[in-house]
Amino acid sequence: MAELLFCEPTELYNILNQVSKLSRLAEPNYLCLLDVRSKRQYDESHVITALRVKKTDHQYLIPESVDLECVRYCIVYDSNTSSLELSIQRGQDDDEEKEDKEEDTELLPGPAVEFGQILIHFTRQPVYILRGGYECFSGMYHFFRTQKIIWMPQELDAFQPYPIEILPGRIFLGKISQACNAKMHKDLKIKAHVNISMETTPYFVGNVDKLLHIKLEDTPDAVLFTYFRHICHFMELHLRLHSVILVFSTQGISRSVAAVVAFLMHYNEETLKRSWAHVKKCKTNMRPNRALVTQLLEWERALHGEYLTDISEPIY
Structure with a gap:
């Protein structure tokens, strides 16, 4: 079983910009970038080349278009996960019921971590969780936001990597x-x-x-x-x-x-x-x-x- 590790925003930036003769994004088994946010958020904008992870009956679906065993980098992101530990989600929002909220606290992993824990059973290389999620990465590298969903091989060949x-x-x-x-x-x-x-x-x-x-x-x-x-x-x-x-x-x-x-x-x-x-x-x-x-x-x-x-x- 593979490891679940953090990936810093600068690491993803550098992964996106590696080259051989052409951009390495053109290599089919180089990078699998997975977005576990809602469809609305994904359609609004996502990181270039990212695939949206779908759900059915509240269960994540493993992407069929990717051979996860052969992928060098498998990176998952949600909106803003900053820890591999459990995150706090509360069932009530009324400030006046603060004491009750403490009792109703439920500990759940963030969406990226939750899906990453599933993926480690399908990969040989570590599965990475993007620290800070889409909000942090897009704030630092706004020029890598896109609404484009399908990338043709010739488009990836022509991609111009940044320094x-x-x-x-x-x-x-x-x-x-x-x-x-x-x-x-x-x-x-x-x-x-x-x-x-x-x-x-x-x-x-x-x-x-x-x-x-x-x-x-x-x-x-x-x-x-x-x-x-x-x-x-x-x-x-x-x-x-x-x-x-x-x-x-x-x-x-x-x-x-x-x-x-x-x-x-x-x-x-x-x-x-x-x-x-x-x-x-x-x-x-x-x-x-x-x-x-x-x-x-x-x-x-x-x-x-x-x-x-x-x-x-x-x-x-």
């Missing part, structure tokens, strides 16, 4: 095309750029306070180490100013990833291995070249006075 969220609402990691996308820029409220590529964008041109442009080619002998301290100071300053930062390179998988890992090592005072694991969890297709990995190891020694991560072991 990956590294620190919730603070640091995003992406590629040049995302950095040039006006809608994504507005939706994420980006206020500063760290551009590690030869290309330029239309944002913050000539504004050194909001744009750090490190012109570095994507080659095996590219040296980013000498810029790590500057990158960290620039990003740390903008975090203090509550600015949202987008770090990007041409494809967003090597140079910009190395910069983000270096920043996390500095900002959290942690090892290369730990920072690498965090970014890898957020962006599964990250792939800094070997030279950049070696430079990150040197950065670890500069920060901690010694090598703490063994890069001879695969950390990919």
Whole structure:
């Protein structure tokens, strides 16, 4: 039997935005997102690709269109569940009968947890409950609300993923095309750029306070180490100013990833291995070249006075 676990809103956001060559949403066994709210609420708006869970005789029906045994991520949400524990539901609403209400209290799981407890008998991977439900997620990522019910394969192929969220609402990691996308820029409220590529964008041109442009080619002998301290100071300053930062390179998988890992090592005072694991969890297709990995190891020694991560072991 599988586990029942919580999924934070930022985790679902990142799951929705993973890519291989195309959006991973196009993969049939990648994500099963299930909405257990009422039909009226679902029709009004729901998270993109979510399926509504139906009921008959007050019993939840298992979706027949999904092979739950093969699904990598099975995520359930209701309106606002914030705990896997039992929630309190009262039978009376009159404030004057407060004492009676205490006696009439009934403990019941939230709808998402209730359905999740059923699903764990059908899946091999954990079943996740979205913390805060639709209300929290749609409040943070309003641009992923939709009324669309049916998604054709070609529509999922054409879906344009957003930059990956590294620190919730603070640091995003992406590629040049995302950095040039006006809608994504507005939706994420980006206020500063760290551009590690030869290309330029239309944002913050000539504004050194909001744009750090490190012109570095994507080659095996590219040296980013000498810029790590500057990158960290620039990003740390903008975090203090509550600015949202987008770090990007041409494809967003090597140079910009190395910069983000270096920043996390500095900002959290942690090892290369730990920072690498965090970014890898957020962006599964990250792939800094070997030279950049070696430079990150040197950065670890500069920060901690010694090598703490063994890069001879695969950390990919």
